[in-house]
Amino acid sequence: MEIASKYDPRAIEEKWYQFWLEKKLFHSEPDNRVPYTVVIPPPNVTGVLHMGHMLNNTIQDVLVRRARMQGKNACWVPGTDHASISTEAKVVKMLAERGINKRDLTRDEYLKYAWEWKEKYGGIILKQLRKLGASCDWDRTSFTMDDIRYESVIRVFVDLYNKGLIYRGVRMVNWDPQALTAVSDEEVIYKESHGKLFYLRYYVEGEDRYIVVATTRPETIMGDTAVCVHPEDERYSWLKGKRVVVPGVGRVVPIIMDEYVDREFGTGALKITPAHDINDYNLGMKYNLESIDIFNDNGTLNEHGGKYAGMDRFACRKQIVKDLEEAGLIEKIEDYTNKVGHSERTDAVIEPKLSAQWFLKMEGLAKKALEVVEDDTIRFHPAKFKNTYRHWLENIKDWCISRQLWWGHRIPAWYLEVNGRVETIVALDEEAAKKIAMEKYNYCGTLRQDEDVLDTWFSSWLWPISLFDGIRNPDNDEIKYYYPTADLITAPDIIFFWVARMIMAGEEYRHDVPFHNVYFTGIVRDKLGRKMSKSLGNSPDPIELIEKYGADGVRMGMLLTAPAGNDLPFDESICEQGRNFSNKLWNALRLVSGWQIGDEQQSQENAVAVQWMEQRMAQVLEDVERDFDQYRLSEALMTTYKLAWDDFCSWYLEMVKPAHGTPIDRETYEATLSIFTRLMLMLHPFMPFVTEEIWHTLQSLKVEKLNAGQSAKSSDKTDSPSSISVTDFLAQNYSIMNQHMPTSVFYDQRMLDEFDTAREVIAGVRNLRNSRGLSPKEVLEVSYIAGDRRFSIDRFAGIIRKLGNVSEIHAVAEKPSNAISFMIGTTECFVPMSQNVNREAELEKLQADLKYAEGFLQSVLKKLSNEKFVNGAPAAVIEKERNKQRDAETKIAALKAQIEALQ
C-alpha cells in the first residue's frame, strides 16, 4: 500500500464529512439509549465564523463525539439567532446602499427585505462549522424566528402576561439613539471616557449671588427643573426656599434639598434633569418636578432645545459651552474621566430616556434560578462563575423586553379604544384578541397592534425547550426524551443574557433545569492580550487556518491551550503542533502498514512490549476518564497526545519494529493494529478526520494482512469484524464514529514501574553516548551491581538491548575496570569502554554527584534528628525519611568507592 509521507488533510476531511452526512451519522431520534443533548449557542444568523465560535464549537463537538462513542444517543442541535438589533442594523445599511430609507418603507415591505437578506446570507456560519467537523444533527437546524420558535415565544409572552409577570410601563430606559430602540441594562457597556467637568453658574432669582453646579452634560440644562443640595450642607443653607435661574435658558427652578447629593463631589450642588438621568428622574418623582424631554429619538435636540433645536447632542454641547462662556456663566472647566454607557450593538452613547416599555418581573424567576445553581443541580465549570451569577441574581431588576424594531417577534398586544380609554389586550393573535375584546368589553372596534418587537434574548432563553417544541407541545416525545440537556458550552460574557435566563425559563416551563453542566470557555485573545474582534482586525480567518493546518490541527491547537474559564492567548503557531501530530499519526500508520507478517513465534521481547503498552493504555484511559469527569479537556488531550506520541510511537513501535527487511510475527502485528485502533478511538473526539481515515486503513490492514494467512486470534471487541472484504466494509455504515470508546481496566502498576526503570537505563546509555560522542551504532555492554529490589529489569532486558543498542546487560559483583558509570536510583550501572576513559572528567562528574547526595543526606538527617518531627509526624512519613536516608547513604558509599577506584 502506497501512502504519502506527508499527511494532507484537505481531501480527507472533505471526504469523511460527506460520508458522515450521507450515512446520517449525526442524526438522532429518541430511542432506548441514554440521551446526551447539547444545544448550540445560536450564532447570529448573519454572522461569520470567528475564533470564539471555533473554540466553543470544538469543545461541543469533542463532548458530543465522546458521548456518542460511549453509547449514548448524542444529539447536538444547531441553529441561528435572529439577533434583532445587529441584523436590523445590517439590513438598514444594505437598504441605504441601495438608496432606500427604512422610514420610507412599511413594516411589511421592510420585513420582506429583511427575510430576503436572511435567506441570502443567513446560515453561512453553519456551513463553516461543517469544515470544522462539527457533528451537529443538521436535520434539526432551527432559527429563533422559524414558525415553531416564533409561536413558542408568543405563547410564552401571553402566558407570562396572564400570570401577571409582564407589564407595560413608562420608565427610564437605556435608549440607543442610533438603533432607535430601548436596550436592556445588560446591553449597555460602560467605557471609560475622557471628558470635561463644567462648572456652571446658577444665579439666584433676583439676586447677584449664584451657586456653582458641576456637570458633564451641559447640553441638558434645557431640561433642568431644579438644583439639589444636601440638607446638612452649611455652605448652601442660605439657599433654602430660594429659586435659581438656569444659565442661558432663563428658566427659574427651585432649590431642593436631598440627602442623595454627595457633598464631596464637584461643588456639592447637583442640577436635576428628570427626563435624562435615572437619579434625577427618581428625585423628580420624589419632589414632583416637571420633566422636560429635550431630545428627539435620534439624539438631536427637540423644540425644547430652543435655539439649539435640531442640533446633535454632542454638537450642542460644544456650542452651549461656547455660548455660556461668552455670557460669563462658566466658572471653570476641568478634565474629567468617567464611565459612559455605550450600546453593545451599535456602540452609540446611550441616552437615558423616559418611554413606555414592556417589562418582565424578575424576582420570582431569579429566586428559583439561583437555587438550582447554589445546590449544584447545575454545575458551573469553573465553579468561580457561581459568584458572578449569584451577585447578579441577588441584585436583579426587571427586564426590559421591548425593542423599537421591526425585525423580531412582534409583541402580541393590541390596543382598543373603549369609551375614550385605551385598553390593552394580550392574545396569541388578532382573532383571539377580538374574542377577548368582545368578552370583556362587549365591543370591538379597530385593534391596533403594538409596534414593538421583543428582545432577542426573549427568544433565546427558550432555546433548549423550543428546539424540541416543548412550549407548544409540552408532552411530546422529543422534549420528554432530550430535555434536560446535558452540557451547555458558552462564553462567560453571556452568563446573564442567556445562561441565567434559560435557567429561569426551564424552571418556569419544564419545572426542571435546562442543562446539568455549564462549561464556560475563555475569551480568545491575540498575542498582545487583546480580545479578538473584527474591528481590531486581529482575528485570523478560521477557514484559512483550517485550510492551512487542517481542521484536526486547528482543533487540537485550540484545545491544548484552553482550560475551562481561562482566556486563550491564540497564536497561529499552536495549530502547527496539531498539524504535526496528525502527521505523526499518519506516519505511524505508514510504518505499520509496511510490515510483512512472518511465520515465526512471538518473541519474549514483543510479548512484553505488547503487555506493557496495554498496561500503559489502561492507565492513561483512567486518567482521561477522570479529566473528562472534571471537564479538563486540555489535560485529557495532552495525556492522550503523550500516550500516542511518546508511549506508542517513540517506545512501543520502536520496541516491536522489525529489522529492515524482516517480517513481524502475526501475534504482535495483530496486537499492534488493535492498540493503534483503540488509540484512534481515544483521539477521535479531538481529531475526527485523521482518526477516521487511519481507522479505516487499519481495518483494511486487518482484512488484507491478517486474513491473508490462516486464522489468527480473534480480534478484540472494539474492532469491526475482519471477515469481510474492504469494499464490503466501506460500503457498510462503518465509521469510527459509532465504535465504542475503550474504557479503563485494571492494570499492573508494578510492570509500569519496572519499565520506567528500564527506560532510565536506556536513557542512561543514550546520554552516555551523547556526552562521550559515541555513535548510536556502536554496540555497548551494560552491567550493574545488583542489590536494590526496586531495580528489577529482567523482563525488559531484551528491550534494553534493542533500544539501547546494547549487546548484553547483566549483574556483576564489582565495578569492571575502565568503565563509565551512571546511577539509577541506588543502583550503579557500568558501561565498559574499549579505549581509556577520561579520568578527570569522570572524577569531576562523580564528585558533583557526591556533593549533591551528601547535601541531600544532611537535610534528611536534620529532619530526623528533630525530636518534634519524629514525635509529630505520622509513622509513614518518618519511615519514608528513613528510606531516603538509607538510599542516600548507599549512594554516597557507591560514589565514594567509584571515586577511590579512579584515583
Add this chain to the structure above:
RNA sequence: GGGAGUAUAGCUCAGCUGGUUCAGAGCGCCUGCCUUACAAGCAGGAGGUCACUGGUUCGAUCCCUGUUACUCCCACCA
C-alpha cells in the same frame, strides 16, 4: 466604590486543598543526528528563592495576614 480571580521554567499552563507524583508538562531553547515511518522527525540536555512580606506548623508552592502587579464582573456619583 463594591466583589471575584490570578501570580510556578523564555511562553502557555498542571500541581487533586500542608510530607516520594514536589518542584512538573507541552511548546520554545541548546547539543548531536537526514538511524529507509515521520526534519511537520530522532536522541540527549539546560532552565524555576513556586510574586513579595510576616505568621500558623515538626514541616508551606499548598493554610492564614498584609504588600505589589495584572485580569474580570458589578455599580446612577453628577
